[in-house]
Amino acid sequence: MIELLIKRAAWAVLVLFVVVSSVFFLANYIGDPASAILGAQATPAQREQYRRAHGLDRPLSEQYVKYLIGVAHGDLGKSLKDDQPVVEVLLQRLPRTALLGSMALFFELCIGLGFGIFAAVRRNTWVDTTVMSAAFVGVCLPSFVTGPFFLREIAFRLGWFPVGGYGRDALDHVYHAVLPALTLAIIGAATYARVMRSEMIEMLRADFVRTARAKGATATAVVLRHAARNALLPIVTMLGLSLPLIVTGAIITEKIYDWPGVGRLAIESIDALDLPMILGIVLLASMTVQVGNFLADISVAALDPRIRANAKS
């Protein structure tokens, strides 16, 4: 088990290395960051001085090696835009995207699992059909379809939520995050609803559930304690895999709602050709993918009783 973990970790590091290196060389062909950052009326002297100050005039291979050494020490360089350490900026922005992501996850699970269980319990009635049809439609609604709709109708027209932005204090942040989180969560909620329903139906038919019923357990106890818990396995796997989707899905949602998280930072950095920042974000996103895959694998191993039984024997 430990050996497997180490192998996985080593592999993850290799993948990250390849990803970051490719993006490094790729992005260097995009253009000169100095002009992007300093703006139209900057003089050539200003731009030269900028390039010199940030080591952009050194040969590419030298920059590359320097960067790698930095990464090994946990230093991802400084943003070309405002000279802030990349790590600092990412750590600043990450909690905001994390807030968005966790609220989205929360909505996905509540709405998705809730409706999924509901539909399974009322299977083959009109309730089931309605929920499943709604879920099917939900899967087809990406954030750039639902985002502007929510923004205009629910936030601006009805005034129920703020029209984008970040807010001033903790509770305000949560209030501002509701609509973007909902936008992010729709596809996930719909998917979880469908998966939960089919898993629940199988569980409800399973032997051990009938046994529990025969022993006199109430319907609710049966549903929640026995069936649902076992139906969670594929959901947990999907959770791990959906982590990277939230990071990338956030790019569009953060743009629509003016949410100052990592997604918007990605757009801003790419516009400004802020190479260290772009690399930092790519690194972060790739790490998230690796972590997500890893968690998915572990949870499968941990939760699936068959695999656990095999491991024991």
Place this chain on the structure above:
Amino acid sequence: MRSIRRSDARGVALAMRVLCACACAALALIGCGDPRSGPRWQGAHGADETPRRGGTFVFHHESDVRGFDPAVSFDELSTMGIRLLFDCLLDYDYEMNLVPSLAEALPDVSEDGKTFTFHLRHGVRFHNGRELTADDVRWSLERMLNPDLASPGVEYFARLDGMADFAAKRTAHVRGIVVVDRYTVRFTLTQPDQTFLNAIAMPFAAPVPRENYGPDDEEVSRHPVGTGPFTLEDWEPGIRVTFRRNPRYWQPGKPYVDQMLFELNLQRETAFMRFIAGDLDHVHRHTPADRMFLAQSRAWAPYREEHIKADLWGLELNTGMEPFSNVHLRRAVAFVVDRERWSLARNRALAPLGQALPIGFAGYDAHLPGSQTRDLARAREEMRLAGHPDGLADPVTLWIGEGATGKMYGELAQANLAEIGIRVELKPVSFPIYLRETGKPRTAQMVFGGWNQDFPDPATFFDPLFHSRSAKDTDSSNRSFYKNPELDALLDQARAERDRTRRTALYREANQIVTRDAPWAFLFSNIMVEAWQPYVRNYRVHPVWSNAFRDVWLDLPRRRIAQRYAPHAGTPAALMPFGGAR
């Protein structure tokens, strides 16, 4: 979806009905009601003009601010903040006249126009508490002029005596800046330069205390110290900058508001919606449709101002390359562009322009002979004179910036030039590539570009755009690479000319030359429409500084959170989850 058994057909029907009901509700939401509305909050004291103290004023911009070092930061965004944090020796009033600010009065000017003596006010204090002296003025200017800093302000002071030696680091000080006594400073130029006072009024020349301005550029940029009405309290990068009232400000009683919030990175599309919802007290960077709405709304009429921005936009035609080395082809382009149409497509947010100066500048003439206007017959005639009566065989590439606006202008240009048989291919490029490539002499045939005024004087457009010395091999600001010795002589003469009438006449002649030679097809100046909430008082659009908020006072300094939850006008409060709390 799995196949449904026949007995569930009724279930399906019911399900379909429920879903249809939801869809109808959604459509109804979209369809009814007018989202545009008037102001939701009024001032508490009606027409009473006595300024009240206190409150928080919220304004915004669509980009991110990079820093507040006045010697270096030259963009519109930074200037908005710098104007709150710093003062200069001179300032402009609302009629574009230079007025004294940190100086007690306008400077004494010598007979030959080369020496300017300023007397500073006594008792002006920096944010750190120390008094401002003439030595600070010199130190700040020399800091800015230091070649190591590479400030874009250096060229505005090029005629200071001793600049060449200072720039080459042969001297430690600029010979032309002399501290006469504690409160007097004297500037000497090598030749008379009518733009020198404008330069002194620019943020570059703002005095700063040397003890807070060490060698660390980043530190200095993030912790500005000046003499202005506000201090920098907090800066959440990418989100907002918080300014706090300076209690030691040299103008008694000012500023009026306690706090200013500068919201950053607000995209245009939603800025106006947020303004109506109460998030912002002032709005300016919004979409053309918003501008149109504001311009027409009667409810907002007292709280908005429409003005033509002092900028110049057009199709820059490379005179050093085919096909636009031919003046007739350039004129053909200048006369085929339908400026009215462009303005309409931008919801009348453009003021059509057919000459080399924006309206209001000395040398601008509304009836300039040879003005570029839409004249299809004339355009066709010019094509014939150019030897291409049926158009050009090869397509021409038009370089535009990325984004929806650039794209739209490119498409408009394509449509117009097609009328005289010129096929246009659009090349949208990222901003840094745009700057780099279009600044090279033989790269871009046609560029869509513009220029903002640096100060209210015609030299701010002519010199960087059409003087031959601005046509360089890299990073050329003269992107049409136009070289006309007659114009050069005219411009150099005008810059030194002291008599205003003669100066205006010289610039008018320059205007005529450039308009006739058409290195640009001049298109428009932007029309800015700004709006503010009714409880914001004492705000006027300043002709030189965009968004001058220093003297604003608030008639309704309530907590903003409560205001934000207010329901949209016309919707029953009962529908609101928070009961329509005010």
Place this chain on the structure above:
Amino acid sequence: MDLRAWRRFRKNKGAVAGAVLVGFVVLIALFGPLLAPLPPNEQFADALDRVTGLPVGAGAKFLLGADQLGRDELSRILHGGQTSLAVALGATALAICTGLLVGLLAGYLGGPADTLSMRSIDILLSLPFLLVAIVVNRVIDSPSLFVLCGLLGGLSWMTLARITRAKTMQVRELEFVQAARAMGMSQTRIVLRHVLPNVVQPAIIIGTTLVAQMIVAESAMSFLGLGVRPPAATWGTMLSDGVTMLSYKPMLMYLPSTMIALTVFGFNLLGEGLRDALDPKV
């Protein structure tokens, strides 16, 4: 697809609905430009209100209204559909071909080819899709349609490759394949005649969902301002054009949104229907 599967497909109302929707969308893609009443890129003077400059709504000349430059919305939707679908189908075709090829080779040949392919797939799967697409799009300023297809397809073939590989490995061990080998049939013929038909089924199913994903991906990129060069339109670029008019003429955004959602809906229905028909869980 054998007869039983076809019958199952026909009985599934959802699947049929999906097929109809897809058919409708494909028809738009093929014949839309012919049906368009007006040229999609021409800016009409009478499409913008004289006073406000705002585009007119649905009316006699402009059936679905006009966009903010005065172009006919309906024509742009029809033409845009063609471009959007062309990119999506092209990218999917590329992804399917690459996925099948790599999966077949990896699964059949095994050994170093297999390891190399699987490792590459792992790396590619770790790339954050949208980020990489944006960065590459920036490097290649305004890509052509082909390049766009290549970019999208090149980032999407991995899952199919994995499944194809698993299936191939399964089929490889079957008796009749062993027999063919023993009889001396060439590797290529074995792969083509025996392995490929078994592997194609999951490929088709994945393909339909892939088209839906490609449409979403292309629209997402166009929404962020990348993608096809102006004035060519796709539904995604129409979305990003319409954002400026969001509070005044929301239909400029809602119309292409709906088309995108409908197309995705149709392809998803079709994909599910195919899966149920070809591989039913009783």
